[in-house]
Amino acid sequence: MKGFLVENGGVQSCIQDAGRRGFSDIGLTQSGAMDEMAFGYANFLVGNDFNTPSIEIALGGIALKAQSEMCIAICGATMHPKLNGHTIGLWQVHQLKKGDTLSFGFASEGQFAYLAVAGGFQTPHLYGSFSTSIKEGLGGIEGRKLKTGDQLPTSGARCPMDRRKLEKQFIPHYPEEITLRLVKGYQEAMFDASSQGTFFNSVYTFKGEGDRMGYRLSGEKVVPSATGILSEPICYGAVQIPSHGEPIVLLKERQTIGGYPKIGSVIAVDCFKLAQLKAGGRVRFKEVSLEEARATTLAFYRFFGQKGV
Amino acid sequence: MSRVYKIASESSVIVYFGSTIDPAISQEVQKSYLALKAEKCESFFEIIPSYASLMVSYDVMQFDFDGVCEKLETIIHHAEEITMNEPKIITIPTYYGVEVGLDLELLAKEKNLTVEEIIALHVKGMYSVYAIGFAPGFAYLGEIDERLATSRLASPRKAVPKGSVSIADRQTAVYPNQSPGGWKVLGRTPTAMFDASYDGLSLLHVGDQVRFESISKAEFLKLGGKL
Numbered sequence: 001m002k003g004f005l006v007e008n009g010g011v012q013s014c015i016q017d018a019g020r021r022g023f024s025d026i027g028l029t030q031s032g033a034m035d036e037m038a039f040g041y042a043n044f045l046v047g048n049d050f051n052t053p054s055i056e057i058a059l060g061g062i063a064l065k066a067q068s069e070m071c072i073a074i075c076g077a078t079m080h081p082k083l084n085g086h087t088i089g090l091w092q093v094h095q096l097k098k099g100d101t102l103s104f105g106f107a108s109e110g111q112f113a114y115l116a117v118a119g120g121f122q123t124p125h126l127y128g129s130f131s132t133s134i135k136e137g138l139g140g141i142e143g144r145k146l147k148t149g150d151q152l153p154t155s156g157a158r159c160p161m162d163r164r165k166l167e168k169q170f171i172p173h174y175p176e177e178i179t180l181r182l183v184k185g186y187q188e189a190m191f192d193a194s195s196q197g198t199f200f201n202s203v204y205t206f207k208g209e210g211d212r213m214g215y216r217l218s219g220e221k222v223v224p225s226a227t228g229i230l231s232e233p234i235c236y237g238a239v240q241i242p243s244h245g246e247p248i249v250l251l252k253e254r255q256t257i258g259g260y261p262k263i264g265s266v267i268a269v270d271c272f273k274l275a276q277l278k279a280g281g282r283v284r285f286k287e288v289s290l291e292e293a294r295a296t297t298l299a300f301y302r303f304f305g306q307k308g309v
Numbered sequence: 310m311s312r313v314y315k316i317a318s319e320s321s322v323i324v325y326f327g328s329t330i331d332p333a334i335s336q337e338v339q340k341s342y343l344a345l346k347a348e349k350c351e352s353f354f355e356i357i358p359s360y361a362s363l364m365v366s367y368d369v370m371q372f373d374f375d376g377v378c379e380k381l382e383t384i385i386h387h388a389e390e391i392t393m394n395e396p397k398i399i400t401i402p403t404y405y406g407v408e409v410g411l412d413l414e415l416l417a418k419e420k421n422l423t424v425e426e427i428i429a430l431h432v433k434g435m436y437s438v439y440a441i442g443f444a445p446g447f448a449y450l451g452e453i454d455e456r457l458a459t460s461r462l463a464s465p466r467k468a469v470p471k472g473s474v475s476i477a478d479r480q481t482a483v484y485p486n487q488s489p490g491g492w493k494v495l496g497r498t499p500t501a502m503f504d505a506s507y508d509g510l511s512l513l514h515v516g517d518q519v520r521f522e523s524i525s526k527a528e529f530l531k532l533g534g535k536l
Contacts, residue, residue, distance in 0.1 A: 024355040024366075025342070026503075026511040027445040127510070136445055137486070185316030186323065230328060231440060231449065233357035233364035235321040257359050257442025257449075265318035290374055293319035298369050 002068035003153040006146050010061030014132035015123050015140040018051040023127055024256045031131040032252050034275035035112050037172060038076030040304045042116035045073035045093050047160040050304040052120035053130035057113045060106040066096040071118040071159040077110030091166040093159050110174035110276040119157025134212055135253045174276040181288040184264040190224040191263050198222050199263060200285055208279030212253040217283055221245030224261040231259040237266040249274055267293045269300050314378045321366040322377055330451055334361045335439050339516045344388035358515050359440040396518045403474045403521045404529035405496035412493035428523060430454045431495055438517045446485035446503025448513040453481050465491030472497045499534030
């Protein structure tokens with residue numbers, strides 16, 4: 001069989017594409033790659049369409065054995081991948097032969113890396129997506145993270161450019177302090193001027209309290225004027241503030257409906273940056289206009305030749 | 310009724326039809342939801358209804374905020390003329406034994422009612438599906454008898470068993486799968502709430518009507534229920 005044999009699943013590795021669309025009305029989460037930028041570059045390098053399933057590797061530790069020739073690229077967090085024991089570079093294409101082993105250390109910069117293979121992984125397509133929703137135990141390989149003995153079939157496609165490398169100026173970095181651009185809206189009126197002042201002038205810390213559903217940030221407390229609202233739909237990037245007063249940024253596996261006040265939403269490309277923030281990292285929020293937010297998101301998806309978000 | 314359009318993010322808009330749990334408001338949300346679904350607009354990636362609001366995630370290549378609001382308003386305005394079909398009525402068989410009704414005795418004490426009275430009040434109601442969320446197939450049903458209205462558990466359970474029939478505030482719901490949760494559990498159903506074999510994957514859809522039917526332990530087990 002063509003593809004990979006998983007020799008070690010690592011901390012949490014799973015199959016992801018850009019996510020599941022059109023099922024939120026029955027409660028299915030969006031899911032999809034936590035960092036669509038690194039995901040997009042990995043697919044771009046091996047000549048795939050943007051929305052092609054790849055392996056999302058969280059924190060590292062995964063080990064794979066190639067059972068056929070393959071053409072791969074690894075983008076995202078620095079996890080020091082090794083091919084047959086020799087360190088190989090990120091953000092470039094590598095050719096694998098049958099029997100080659102690929103192993104990963106642990107992330108020293110960023111949290112998520114993406115391993116794309118030319119032609120994509122031939123894993124089950126469920127409810128319009130290849131994505132694994134860990135929370136729901138659905139999609140990907142039996143709805144779970146990868147484990148020893150899993151087979152990940154590939155098509156054996158070739159790369160259009162055998163040695164393609166991402167130019168240096170495009171390679172993203174994952175600093176320890178980031179600024180998230182946010183569009184106000186939603187229940188903004190539930191946060192008075194002083195609360196908003198606190199929110200936009202504080203530095204929050206990500207203590208590692210988070211997963212694919214969302215990241216909780218620690219720091220100055222923000223108090224909404226009401227504690228509960230009637231449950232309503234939640235969008236990607238929404239910043240909700242429960243009664244403990246600390247913001248939670250909702251990400252790919254967020255629940256579809258919730259009842260906490262929201263101050264606004266972080267724009268998509270900055271959610272990708274947040275996903276890569278390591279425990280101990282710092283966050284600031286900055287308000288942007290809706291026009292600027294839309295233009296930024298539009299530019300991102302246009303770059304990858306994707307229709308919309 | 311007046312509608313308020315608000316920015317949710319750079320690619321989603323939320324429409325408020327009101328701010329309370331009210332059958333008339335909910336019906337307006339449902340009609341709008343049906344009308345938007347029927348439009349089959351590929352640029353609407355998600356259309357999510359809830360109690361008194363509805364969110365649409367849209368393609369930023371096709372729409373800006375003003376453009377999407379205009380389009381939505383045109384569709385929703387005409388939705389008012391929709392006559393809804395008679396709602397589908399779904400019966401959910403439930404075993405209300407104390408071995409699965411984890412909070413029955415607690416609730417009886419809290420409400421100064423007998424366990425039998427609690428079950429009778431829960432079975433008596435006909436509930437509307439107001440929203441689906443939290444987990445795939447988790448339907449928010451309302452409203453339960455005022456005498457049953459209760460707070461969530463002070464300390465939520467790490468694992469509420471699959472099929473648990475539960476209540477919180479004036480709502481009732483069934484946990485489609487084992488999950489953490491703080492609603493008070495009255496019983497358990499053997500019926501699957503979310504299944505690939507269902508048309509639309511979820512047993513319940515917004516606008517359906519639901520009633521619970523009390524069944525014996527033997528019937529529960531016969532229907533595939535697990536203790």
